[in-house]
Amino acid sequence: MPKLKSNRGAAKRFKRTPSGAVKCGASHRRHILTKKTTKRKRHLRSPQRIHPSDLRAARRMIPYC
Template identity: 50%
Template sequence: MATKAKVHSGAAKRFKKTGAGYKHKHANKSHILTKMTTKRKRQLRGTSVLNDADVPAVKRMLRHD
């Protein structure tokens, strides 16, 4: 009996597939925020669509066709 391919659990927590691609949160928004400007922190809010160059790697980790 063949075993089922496992999904990369770290990637599964960080990326979500949508119609536009894979959405993800921004990095550098967890701690040591006092030295960062308000503008920078504001721009890191919310989610973005993954860059096309990174899509193949995430697809492979999440086992999406």
Template identity: 50%
Template sequence: MPKIKTNSGAKKRFALTGSGKIKRKHAYKSHILTKKTKKQKRNLTQTGLVHKTDERNVKFLLGLK
């Protein structure tokens, strides 16, 4: 049986932490930034973690089990 390929988009968007959690970036930080407050833009810059319910799907896209 062939190996499952890693999803190219997923490997660019997600990264594993040392403890096995999945890091992600926040959305809404790419354009239309003039109407967003400084605080909002600053908070969107920080990385977040993928929610527990989505971890299984993201790990499948990354080729992890």
């Protein structure tokens, strides 16, 4: 059985935690930041966990990460 290729776009965006969850960065932090509150921007800084419905697809894309 050959090694599986990981999806390179997903490998740059997602990291797997030791418990098996998948972390990702939050969206809405790139531009148009003046109208967003400081609290909202601060909460977007911390890594988010992927929704359980997307977890299976994300794990398949990054098999060894």
